[in-house]
Amino acid sequence: MTEAALRSAVKKSLEANQHVVDEHQYTVPSVSSYPYQWLWDSCFHAIMYSYTDVNAGKAEMRSLLSRQWDNGMVPHIIYWQNNPNILQIDWGVEKTSTITQPPLLAHAIWKLYQASGDNDFLAELYPKLSLYHQYLWDERRLPNRDLLGIINPDESGEDNSPRFDRAQALPVQHHVEENQTRRFALFDMHRDCQYNANTCTSAHFWVEDVPFNVFAILALEAMSNIARELGEDASVWTHQAHAIATAMREHLFFDGSFWSVEGHAHEPIFVDTWARFAPLMVGLYSKEEAADLIQQHYHNTDSFARPHLLPTVAANDPSYDPEEPTWGEAWQHPDWRGAVWMLPNWCVYHGLKRYGFDIEARALRHSSLRLIKQSDFRENYHPETGIGMGAVGFTWSGLVIDMR
Protein backbone atom coordinates (compact mmCIF):
# COMPACT_ATOMS: atom_id res chain seq x y z
CA MET A 1 0.00 0.00 0.00
CA THR A 2 1.46 3.40 -0.92
CA GLU A 3 1.71 6.24 1.60
CA ALA A 4 -0.94 8.19 -0.35
CA ALA A 5 -3.34 5.23 -0.45
CA LEU A 6 -2.95 4.68 3.29
CA ARG A 7 -3.53 8.35 4.03
CA SER A 8 -6.67 8.43 1.96
CA ALA A 9 -8.02 5.20 3.51
CA VAL A 10 -7.40 6.56 7.02
CA LYS A 11 -9.00 9.88 6.17
CA LYS A 12 -12.06 8.13 4.76
CA SER A 13 -12.48 5.90 7.80
CA LEU A 14 -12.15 8.83 10.23
CA GLU A 15 -14.66 10.88 8.27
CA ALA A 16 -17.15 8.01 8.13
CA ASN A 17 -17.14 7.83 11.94
CA GLN A 18 -17.27 11.55 12.69
CA HIS A 19 -20.21 13.05 14.59
CA VAL A 20 -21.20 16.50 15.78
CA VAL A 21 -23.57 16.91 18.74
CA ASP A 22 -24.23 20.36 20.22
CA GLU A 23 -21.09 21.71 18.56
CA HIS A 24 -18.99 18.89 19.99
CA GLN A 25 -17.17 17.08 17.22
CA TYR A 26 -15.83 13.62 17.91
CA THR A 27 -15.11 10.35 16.17
CA VAL A 28 -16.59 7.02 17.24
CA PRO A 29 -14.40 3.92 17.07
CA SER A 30 -17.06 2.02 15.12
CA VAL A 31 -20.55 3.18 14.18
CA SER A 32 -22.15 -0.22 14.69
CA SER A 33 -20.33 -1.41 17.82
CA TYR A 34 -19.02 1.67 19.67
CA PRO A 35 -21.22 4.71 19.01
CA TYR A 36 -19.75 6.94 21.77
CA GLN A 37 -16.56 8.90 22.42
CA TRP A 38 -13.77 6.97 24.15
CA LEU A 39 -10.70 8.50 25.77
CA TRP A 40 -7.76 6.59 24.38
CA ASP A 41 -9.53 5.98 21.07
CA SER A 42 -9.87 9.76 20.68
CA CYS A 43 -6.16 10.17 21.38
CA PHE A 44 -5.41 7.69 18.58
CA HIS A 45 -7.81 9.56 16.34
CA ALA A 46 -6.04 12.83 17.11
CA ILE A 47 -2.68 11.27 16.25
CA MET A 48 -4.17 10.05 12.96
CA TYR A 49 -5.81 13.43 12.29
CA SER A 50 -2.40 15.07 12.67
CA TYR A 51 -1.72 13.54 9.22
CA THR A 52 -5.10 14.12 7.62
CA ASP A 53 -7.06 16.96 9.23
CA VAL A 54 -5.49 18.88 12.14
CA ASN A 55 -8.63 20.90 12.85
CA ALA A 56 -10.73 17.77 13.31
CA GLY A 57 -8.08 16.48 15.70
CA LYS A 58 -8.22 19.68 17.74
CA ALA A 59 -12.02 19.50 17.88
CA GLU A 60 -11.80 15.89 19.06
CA MET A 61 -9.49 16.85 21.94
CA ARG A 62 -11.66 19.80 22.94
CA SER A 63 -14.76 17.57 23.08
CA LEU A 64 -12.93 14.98 25.12
CA LEU A 65 -11.74 17.51 27.68
CA SER A 66 -15.09 19.30 27.85
CA ARG A 67 -16.42 16.50 30.08
CA GLN A 68 -13.51 16.44 32.48
CA TRP A 69 -14.64 16.04 36.07
CA ASP A 70 -14.07 18.80 38.63
CA ASN A 71 -11.43 16.67 40.34
CA GLY A 72 -9.48 16.45 37.07
CA MET A 73 -10.46 12.90 36.07
CA VAL A 74 -11.08 12.47 32.35
CA PRO A 75 -13.77 9.80 31.88
CA HIS A 76 -13.14 6.99 29.44
CA ILE A 77 -16.57 7.21 27.74
CA ILE A 78 -18.71 10.23 26.89
CA TYR A 79 -22.27 9.46 25.85
CA TRP A 80 -22.96 12.41 23.59
CA GLN A 81 -25.94 10.58 22.13
CA ASN A 82 -27.51 7.61 23.80
CA ASN A 83 -28.00 4.45 21.80
CA PRO A 84 -30.53 2.29 23.65
CA ASN A 85 -29.13 -0.90 22.14
CA ILE A 86 -25.43 -0.62 22.78
CA LEU A 87 -23.41 -0.73 25.97
CA GLN A 88 -25.97 0.61 28.35
CA ILE A 89 -24.21 0.71 31.68
CA ASP A 90 -25.63 2.36 34.77
CA TRP A 91 -22.71 4.53 35.85
CA GLY A 92 -24.75 6.54 38.30
CA VAL A 93 -23.62 9.82 36.71
CA GLU A 94 -24.81 11.89 33.76
CA LYS A 95 -23.36 11.41 30.30
CA THR A 96 -19.99 9.90 31.22
CA SER A 97 -18.38 6.82 32.68
CA THR A 98 -16.69 7.00 36.08
CA ILE A 99 -13.29 5.54 35.22
CA THR A 100 -10.43 6.71 33.03
CA GLN A 101 -8.15 5.17 30.38
CA PRO A 102 -4.42 5.36 29.56
CA PRO A 103 -3.31 9.01 29.67
CA LEU A 104 -2.26 9.57 26.06
CA LEU A 105 -3.91 13.00 25.82
CA ALA A 106 -0.82 15.18 26.16
CA HIS A 107 1.08 13.08 23.63
CA ALA A 108 -1.77 13.38 21.11
CA ILE A 109 -2.11 17.12 21.69
CA TRP A 110 1.63 17.59 21.24
CA LYS A 111 1.40 15.72 17.91
CA LEU A 112 -1.35 18.10 16.78
CA TYR A 113 0.78 21.04 17.82
CA GLN A 114 3.73 19.71 15.86
CA ALA A 115 1.52 19.44 12.79
CA SER A 116 -0.03 22.90 13.17
CA GLY A 117 2.32 25.13 15.19
CA ASP A 118 -0.81 26.42 16.93
CA ASN A 119 0.39 27.83 20.22
CA ASP A 120 -3.07 29.10 21.24
CA PHE A 121 -4.41 25.56 21.10
CA LEU A 122 -1.74 24.45 23.56
CA ALA A 123 -2.42 27.40 25.84
CA GLU A 124 -6.15 26.65 25.77
CA LEU A 125 -5.82 23.01 26.82
CA TYR A 126 -2.78 23.15 29.09
CA PRO A 127 -4.74 23.98 32.28
CA LYS A 128 -7.04 20.99 31.73
CA LEU A 129 -4.13 18.68 30.98
CA SER A 130 -2.36 19.90 34.11
CA LEU A 131 -5.43 19.17 36.19
CA TYR A 132 -5.67 15.66 34.72
CA HIS A 133 -2.06 14.84 35.49
CA GLN A 134 -2.38 16.32 38.94
CA TYR A 135 -5.40 14.04 39.49
CA LEU A 136 -3.40 10.98 38.38
CA TRP A 137 -0.48 11.92 40.60
CA ASP A 138 -2.63 12.61 43.66
CA GLU A 139 -5.31 9.94 43.38
CA ARG A 140 -3.60 7.12 41.53
CA ARG A 141 -0.60 6.44 43.76
CA LEU A 142 -0.39 4.45 46.95
CA PRO A 143 1.66 5.99 49.79
CA ASN A 144 5.41 5.93 49.11
CA ARG A 145 5.06 4.56 45.59
CA ASP A 146 5.59 6.61 42.46
CA LEU A 147 3.58 4.29 40.22
CA LEU A 148 0.12 4.94 38.84
CA GLY A 149 -2.56 2.35 39.58
CA ILE A 150 -5.73 1.40 37.77
CA ILE A 151 -8.90 0.45 39.59
CA ASN A 152 -10.54 -1.56 36.81
CA PRO A 153 -9.17 -3.64 33.92
CA ASP A 154 -11.04 -1.36 31.51
CA GLU A 155 -8.80 1.51 32.59
CA SER A 156 -5.93 -0.25 30.84
CA GLY A 157 -7.89 -0.23 27.58
CA GLU A 158 -7.27 -4.00 27.46
CA ASP A 159 -10.57 -4.99 29.07
CA ASN A 160 -10.27 -8.77 29.36
CA SER A 161 -6.49 -9.10 29.27
CA PRO A 162 -5.33 -12.13 31.26
CA ARG A 163 -3.04 -9.78 33.22
CA PHE A 164 -6.15 -8.99 35.26
CA ASP A 165 -7.55 -12.48 35.84
CA ARG A 166 -6.01 -13.22 39.23
CA ALA A 167 -6.86 -9.78 40.64
CA GLN A 168 -10.49 -10.59 39.82
CA ALA A 169 -10.30 -14.15 41.16
CA LEU A 170 -10.91 -15.55 37.67
CA PRO A 171 -9.37 -18.84 36.56
CA VAL A 172 -7.36 -18.84 33.31
CA GLN A 173 -10.28 -20.44 31.42
CA HIS A 174 -13.55 -18.63 32.02
CA HIS A 175 -16.50 -17.37 30.05
CA VAL A 176 -16.20 -13.90 28.63
CA GLU A 177 -19.52 -12.96 30.23
CA GLU A 178 -18.14 -13.85 33.66
CA ASN A 179 -15.21 -11.56 32.97
CA GLN A 180 -17.52 -8.68 32.16
CA THR A 181 -19.71 -9.31 35.19
CA ARG A 182 -16.67 -8.91 37.47
CA ARG A 183 -15.57 -5.72 35.78
CA PHE A 184 -19.07 -4.26 35.99
CA ALA A 185 -19.22 -5.12 39.70
CA LEU A 186 -16.09 -3.03 40.15
CA PHE A 187 -17.91 -0.02 38.68
CA ASP A 188 -20.43 -0.31 41.54
CA MET A 189 -17.68 -0.60 44.12
CA HIS A 190 -16.10 2.57 42.77
CA ARG A 191 -19.44 4.34 43.15
CA ASP A 192 -19.76 3.07 46.72
CA CYS A 193 -16.30 4.49 47.33
CA GLN A 194 -17.56 7.84 46.07
CA TYR A 195 -14.91 7.62 43.37
CA ASN A 196 -11.99 7.77 45.78
CA ALA A 197 -9.57 5.60 43.86
CA ASN A 198 -6.42 5.09 45.93
CA THR A 199 -7.99 5.51 49.35
CA CYS A 200 -10.99 3.24 48.78
CA THR A 201 -11.55 1.44 45.46
CA SER A 202 -7.96 0.19 45.47
CA ALA A 203 -8.98 -2.28 48.20
CA HIS A 204 -11.07 -4.11 45.56
CA PHE A 205 -8.81 -3.85 42.53
CA TRP A 206 -5.46 -2.18 42.09
CA VAL A 207 -2.90 -2.89 39.39
CA GLU A 208 0.24 -0.89 38.75
CA ASP A 209 0.18 -1.76 35.09
CA VAL A 210 3.23 -1.55 32.85
CA PRO A 211 1.68 0.00 29.71
CA PHE A 212 -0.37 2.55 31.71
CA ASN A 213 2.80 3.80 33.40
CA VAL A 214 4.70 3.79 30.10
CA PHE A 215 1.98 5.97 28.55
CA ALA A 216 2.09 8.23 31.60
CA ILE A 217 5.83 8.77 31.06
CA LEU A 218 5.20 9.47 27.38
CA ALA A 219 2.48 11.98 28.30
CA LEU A 220 4.63 13.63 30.96
CA GLU A 221 7.41 14.11 28.42
CA ALA A 222 4.81 15.80 26.21
CA MET A 223 3.65 17.89 29.18
CA SER A 224 7.23 19.10 29.66
CA ASN A 225 7.44 20.04 25.98
CA ILE A 226 4.11 21.86 26.13
CA ALA A 227 5.10 23.73 29.30
CA ARG A 228 8.40 24.86 27.75
CA GLU A 229 6.67 25.95 24.58
CA LEU A 230 4.31 28.10 26.67
CA GLY A 231 7.09 29.50 28.85
CA GLU A 232 5.72 27.65 31.89
CA ASP A 233 7.64 25.69 34.51
CA ALA A 234 8.22 22.17 33.15
CA SER A 235 9.98 20.81 36.22
CA VAL A 236 6.87 19.34 37.85
CA TRP A 237 6.33 17.11 34.80
CA THR A 238 9.96 16.10 34.30
CA HIS A 239 10.07 15.24 37.98
CA GLN A 240 6.99 13.00 37.73
CA ALA A 241 8.26 11.26 34.58
CA HIS A 242 11.58 10.58 36.24
CA ALA A 243 9.94 9.36 39.45
CA ILE A 244 7.72 6.88 37.57
CA ALA A 245 10.63 5.58 35.48
CA THR A 246 12.73 5.09 38.62
CA ALA A 247 9.89 3.34 40.44
CA MET A 248 9.24 1.05 37.48
CA ARG A 249 12.85 -0.09 37.61
CA GLU A 250 12.70 -0.52 41.36
CA HIS A 251 9.33 -2.25 41.69
CA LEU A 252 8.32 -3.72 38.31
CA PHE A 253 11.55 -5.17 36.95
CA PHE A 254 12.01 -8.93 37.46
CA ASP A 255 14.15 -11.38 35.54
CA GLY A 256 15.02 -9.13 32.61
CA SER A 257 11.51 -7.72 31.94
CA PHE A 258 8.99 -5.30 33.35
CA TRP A 259 5.86 -6.90 34.85
CA SER A 260 2.69 -5.37 36.29
CA VAL A 261 1.96 -5.87 39.99
CA GLU A 262 -1.36 -6.14 41.79
CA GLY A 263 -2.95 -5.24 45.08
CA HIS A 264 -1.57 -3.55 48.15
CA ALA A 265 0.96 -6.38 48.50
CA HIS A 266 2.28 -5.60 44.99
CA GLU A 267 2.34 -9.16 43.75
CA PRO A 268 3.96 -9.55 40.33
CA ILE A 269 1.69 -10.74 37.51
CA PHE A 270 3.77 -13.16 35.44
CA VAL A 271 1.34 -13.46 32.55
CA ASP A 272 3.23 -13.18 29.29
CA THR A 273 1.68 -10.36 27.26
CA TRP A 274 2.97 -7.69 24.85
CA ALA A 275 3.32 -5.44 27.92
CA ARG A 276 6.90 -6.61 28.39
CA PHE A 277 7.81 -4.75 25.15
CA ALA A 278 5.96 -1.51 26.00
CA PRO A 279 8.80 0.08 28.05
CA LEU A 280 11.02 0.13 24.95
CA MET A 281 9.01 3.12 23.77
CA VAL A 282 10.21 5.29 26.65
CA GLY A 283 13.71 3.83 26.88
CA LEU A 284 13.46 1.93 30.17
CA TYR A 285 15.63 -1.04 29.10
CA SER A 286 19.41 -0.86 28.75
CA LYS A 287 20.76 -1.66 25.27
CA GLU A 288 21.81 -5.14 26.42
CA GLU A 289 18.50 -5.86 28.12
CA ALA A 290 16.63 -4.78 25.01
CA ALA A 291 18.76 -7.02 22.80
CA ASP A 292 18.06 -10.01 25.08
CA LEU A 293 14.35 -9.22 25.19
CA ILE A 294 14.10 -9.11 21.41
CA GLN A 295 16.21 -12.19 20.94
CA GLN A 296 14.49 -14.36 23.56
CA HIS A 297 10.90 -13.21 23.27
CA TYR A 298 10.15 -11.07 20.22
CA HIS A 299 11.86 -13.51 17.85
CA ASN A 300 10.57 -16.59 19.64
CA THR A 301 8.21 -18.48 17.32
CA ASP A 302 6.62 -20.25 20.29
CA SER A 303 5.56 -16.99 21.90
CA PHE A 304 5.34 -13.73 19.95
CA ALA A 305 6.79 -14.42 16.48
CA ARG A 306 3.53 -15.71 15.01
CA PRO A 307 2.47 -15.43 11.34
CA HIS A 308 0.82 -12.04 12.00
CA LEU A 309 2.37 -9.58 14.45
CA LEU A 310 2.06 -8.88 17.31
CA PRO A 311 -0.14 -11.21 19.38
CA THR A 312 -1.17 -9.39 22.56
CA VAL A 313 -0.53 -12.59 24.56
CA ALA A 314 2.35 -15.02 24.00
CA ALA A 315 1.15 -18.13 22.15
CA ASN A 316 2.72 -20.37 24.78
CA ASP A 317 1.04 -18.62 27.71
CA PRO A 318 -1.83 -20.76 29.10
CA SER A 319 -4.23 -17.86 28.62
CA TYR A 320 -3.55 -17.49 24.87
CA ASP A 321 -6.94 -17.59 23.12
CA PRO A 322 -7.17 -15.35 20.07
CA GLU A 323 -10.53 -16.72 18.83
CA GLU A 324 -13.29 -14.18 18.65
CA PRO A 325 -15.42 -14.74 21.75
CA THR A 326 -19.16 -14.40 21.31
CA TRP A 327 -22.07 -14.72 23.57
CA GLY A 328 -25.63 -14.70 22.47
CA GLU A 329 -26.17 -14.06 18.79
CA ALA A 330 -25.05 -10.54 18.22
CA TRP A 331 -22.57 -9.36 20.79
CA GLN A 332 -18.92 -9.80 20.07
CA HIS A 333 -16.62 -9.15 22.93
CA PRO A 334 -13.34 -7.24 22.61
CA ASP A 335 -10.59 -9.79 22.91
CA TRP A 336 -7.28 -8.99 24.52
CA ARG A 337 -6.26 -12.61 25.06
CA GLY A 338 -4.04 -12.98 22.03
CA ALA A 339 -5.59 -11.11 19.10
CA VAL A 340 -3.48 -8.49 17.29
CA TRP A 341 -4.49 -4.88 18.03
CA MET A 342 -2.95 -1.85 16.38
CA LEU A 343 -2.15 0.04 19.57
CA PRO A 344 0.43 -2.48 20.84
CA ASN A 345 1.90 -2.58 17.33
CA TRP A 346 2.21 1.21 17.33
CA CYS A 347 3.83 1.27 20.75
CA VAL A 348 6.27 -1.57 20.05
CA TYR A 349 7.12 -0.12 16.64
CA HIS A 350 8.31 3.11 18.26
CA GLY A 351 10.21 1.12 20.88
CA LEU A 352 12.00 -0.93 18.24
CA LYS A 353 12.93 2.25 16.34
CA ARG A 354 14.21 3.89 19.49
CA TYR A 355 16.66 1.05 20.06
CA GLY A 356 17.73 0.82 16.42
CA PHE A 357 15.93 -2.46 15.64
CA ASP A 358 15.06 -1.09 12.23
CA ILE A 359 14.59 -4.42 10.47
CA GLU A 360 12.14 -5.59 13.13
CA ALA A 361 10.31 -2.25 13.03
CA ARG A 362 9.94 -2.42 9.27
CA ALA A 363 8.64 -5.99 9.49
CA LEU A 364 6.08 -4.98 12.14
CA ARG A 365 4.85 -2.14 9.97
CA HIS A 366 4.66 -4.45 6.99
CA SER A 367 2.70 -7.05 8.96
CA SER A 368 0.28 -4.34 10.16
CA LEU A 369 -0.30 -3.06 6.63
CA ARG A 370 -0.80 -6.59 5.37
CA LEU A 371 -3.57 -7.12 7.95
CA ILE A 372 -5.39 -4.01 6.79
CA LYS A 373 -5.00 -5.00 3.17
CA GLN A 374 -6.25 -8.51 3.82
CA SER A 375 -9.02 -7.73 6.31
CA ASP A 376 -9.68 -3.96 6.23
CA PHE A 377 -10.03 -1.73 9.35
CA ARG A 378 -11.23 -4.22 11.96
CA GLU A 379 -11.04 -4.04 15.74
CA ASN A 380 -8.42 -6.78 15.90
CA TYR A 381 -6.95 -9.64 13.89
CA HIS A 382 -6.18 -13.31 14.34
CA PRO A 383 -2.41 -13.72 14.77
CA GLU A 384 -2.37 -17.12 13.06
CA THR A 385 -4.61 -16.38 10.05
CA GLY A 386 -4.87 -12.60 9.76
CA ILE A 387 -8.67 -12.82 9.74
CA GLY A 388 -10.33 -9.60 10.94
CA MET A 389 -12.37 -9.87 14.16
CA GLY A 390 -14.60 -7.73 16.37
CA ALA A 391 -16.00 -4.37 15.29
CA VAL A 392 -16.08 -3.41 11.60
CA GLY A 393 -15.14 0.04 10.28
CA PHE A 394 -12.88 0.36 13.30
CA THR A 395 -10.96 3.61 13.10
CA TRP A 396 -7.79 3.12 15.06
CA SER A 397 -6.40 0.24 13.11
CA GLY A 398 -5.37 3.22 10.97
CA LEU A 399 -2.76 4.06 13.63
CA VAL A 400 -0.33 2.39 11.28
CA ILE A 401 -0.16 5.81 9.62
CA ASP A 402 1.94 6.93 12.61
CA MET A 403 4.31 3.98 12.32
CA ARG A 404 7.05 5.71 10.35
Ligand code: GLC
Ligand atom coordinates in the same frame (compact mmCIF):
# COMPACT_ATOMS: atom_id res chain seq x y z
C1 GLC B 1 -13.13 -1.94 23.77
C2 GLC B 1 -11.61 -1.92 23.82
C3 GLC B 1 -11.11 -0.58 24.34
C4 GLC B 1 -11.69 0.56 23.52
C5 GLC B 1 -13.23 0.43 23.40
C6 GLC B 1 -13.80 1.38 22.36
O1 GLC B 1 -13.68 -1.82 25.05
O2 GLC B 1 -11.13 -2.95 24.62
O3 GLC B 1 -9.70 -0.52 24.29
O4 GLC B 1 -11.37 1.77 24.08
O5 GLC B 1 -13.59 -0.87 22.99
O6 GLC B 1 -13.20 1.16 21.13
